[in-house]
Amino acid sequence: MSRSVVCPRNAKSTVLRIIHRALLAMIGSLVVLPTSRAQDNAALASDSDFEQRILRVVNGLRPATSGRPMTLVDRMNELHVPGVSIAIIHAGAIRARGFGHASIGGPPVLPETLFQAASISKPVTAVAALALAQAGKLNLDGDVNLSLKNWKLPANSFSAQSMVTLRRLLNHSAGVTVRRFPGYAADTPIPSLRNILNGEPPANTAPIVVHHEPGAQFEYSSGGYTIVQQMLIDVSGKPFQNLLEEVVLKPLGMTHSSFLQPLPKNDAQIAATPYQATGAPVPGGPHTYPELAAAGLWTTPTDLAHFALGVLDAWTGRDTSLLSQATALQMLTPGFGDYGLGFVVRGRSPHQRFLHEGDNAGFLSSMILFENGDGAVVMTNGANGGQLASEIMHSIALEYDWPDGRP
Template sequence: MAHRAKIVAACAFLCIANGPLFGQAIPGTTHVPTDLGRRINEIESCLPDPVIVKGEPPSCHTLAERMQELHVPGISVAVIHHGALEWAKGFGVERIGGEPITPETLFQAGSISKPISAMAALHLVQQGKLSLDSDVNSVLTTWKVPASPAAPGAAATLRELLTHTAGFTVHGFPGYAANTPVPTLVQVLNGEKPANNEPIRLESVPGSQWKYSGGGYTVMQQLLLDASKRPFAELLRDTVLIPIGMIHSTYEQPLPASLKAEAATPYGVNDEPIPGGAHTYPEKAAAGLWTTPSDLARYVLEVQQSLQGKANHVLNPDLTKQMLTPGKGHWGLGLEIGGSPTEPYFSHGGVDEGFESLLVGYEHNGEGAVVMTNAKGGGRLASQVMMGIAAAYAWPDFQPVVRTAIELDRSVLARYVGTYQLAPDFSLVFTLEDGQLMAQATNQHKFPVFPESETRFFWKVVNAEIEFFPDSAGHVKYVVFHQNGQDDRGVKK
């Protein structure tokens, strides 16, 4: 049976091209314009490697190859060009041996839920029901932010919650598997059983530093509930989703039975479906959105057009500008801000159990894209597809990084073999195989790493580096993992 499953999976990866949906740029026709067809073919046939080694010829992979290598059964893409949803297309299958992915297939958005819920919070600010800079405890009634010895007398604000500067604990949430108890929101906030997270509490003075916190967005969820006196999914439907045309999206958790036939099945790293299917996330503001790339593209378009004062269905231009103004950590009110001062873009990634996605939109030139996958590790594929889109549409960003590799003696490489603990549930394991140093992260595939100095190595499959720190005797005690401007330390076990 397992052998047969592998054959079915191979067919799914090789037979990936499902019919595209063409949007606002070319209404009333399914004919593919020559330039558009060329761009889609370019993306499908040549995904650039995230890292290029200096002196080596550039290489690329087909989308089918990368899906098979990374064990991603399905992927859905929507591309915005010149301020319109130009095309959307599904690749692969919603479950191995099942129906093909279409532009209407639903995925869990993971943390891409945050910028959509942030827009709802800002809508309440616009209505005068919330303030960006008042103590959230002045509005919270069902639950209050407890006093904290780490921040005596401190008051957290909505602005700080949205920018990840409020100082709250809990980075993210694993969700709840099928047939397991699901906690109330207050139980999540207090870390009480059956919640599977630590209590959400202040661990630093609000406003003093940037630290990503899904916990802070869960406090924001309770704030919206207390301010609006409405169920969260209903509030988001009426204030954001319907007004901007996200008609295939919902914050209902779990997904209603009537929509399950439209949803992709989540997978782990080796073609194994997540037991029981999609997890349930009571932390709806942080991780609870079900949606499609096309619907998220409509969110991108709304932000772009609201900034210009052309389509302010949810926010006025002033609040939209505040949303996109970077502060600590290059974060605005719900979105990460990148690019150059003249061509900034906003973005957010998303990871739920078995779903990984990426959203990007440029503020001024009407460009953007959304990529969603239904497998753990699919974020790497989403990033590579985004680079392929960037190349096809001549974006100024998301280009491969060029690095220089050197040769090291096997005896040097052998010093780095071992397991390094970066978080309670995340480690990097380094092995030496046929003279090649290999790295494997928790619940992920194994990949080679290449030296750029005696102590610093890089991956080709992702733009990240690992730095080893030996003591005076040459024994490595810890590593620092560098990615996306963040540095995470891991101690050798």
């Protein structure tokens, strides 16, 4: 069973709230009412086209282990992934569809079902940091300790060689520790941000320190984004989740997104349950991630699609209310390897694209957007969801004729 929703990319947030509440059955979809019969006919034709295409996508997955196409349902069963939520971005519209269940034996996945975005939190955080830098409140290339007030990055022989800067934290070249965070299971004490930064109990990760010369190499670091979290709090004087709501989520109409960890009860009722690779539920339900900047976003594929389009609009200069075009160009310029300031950036114009993946306990996700405005977001509630998301993305790439036929 699936559920779908359609959102025009330029709808106001009040309209988006109405759209997000409206749900139709498997072959149904929703559009904002057009103003003329010609527009009505065009919308219906577009919906019909999407329905045909999404059916081909979900019936044409090609696993590496099988030479024959397989259905999404079959692959979900094989990989023990109970639920999948997909948003496809094409021709100026976002069309979303849910498949499977938010929890085994529970409600179906709907377009507004919440999933943990995991590391896709990082580009959202990066946009907020760049917005503050653009406003003159942060220095992309200054010593981060000049912006940090309530905690300082310990100096050592590596930081003496070169500065740790915001730019280097965002593009993972600052040489700092802690690659990823495992989160905190239910009934586990939750550490403060200072506990996490210092690696003090009840934190379950090591201290965040410089262990390579900054600016010398790429080394993925979720710890680096936790330093950014402290910087944003110190510079703005606001709780991180409030700042991100103000600077990114609300302006982009991301009405089903939140950095609250754990989720409030009302939101938890519409959130997916995470599952392990064996198909068993993650004990106690979703882990809590106080490392908000690196892994703390709860969201939907539709909201992430709006986010990606907001970045694209800034990059192309179409709409610079989120970021200036110059700032967006910096964000989407690769540094070491193919990592920009928050996103992985691949390809060359006219086929350049930006993307990111996420991996929290029982939640795997993937997003991509090409410079021509085509893209997709896939979110799952299974530990094997990364493989499934990759197969779905490949099927979408073939159906929508993405460059090279792949993400």
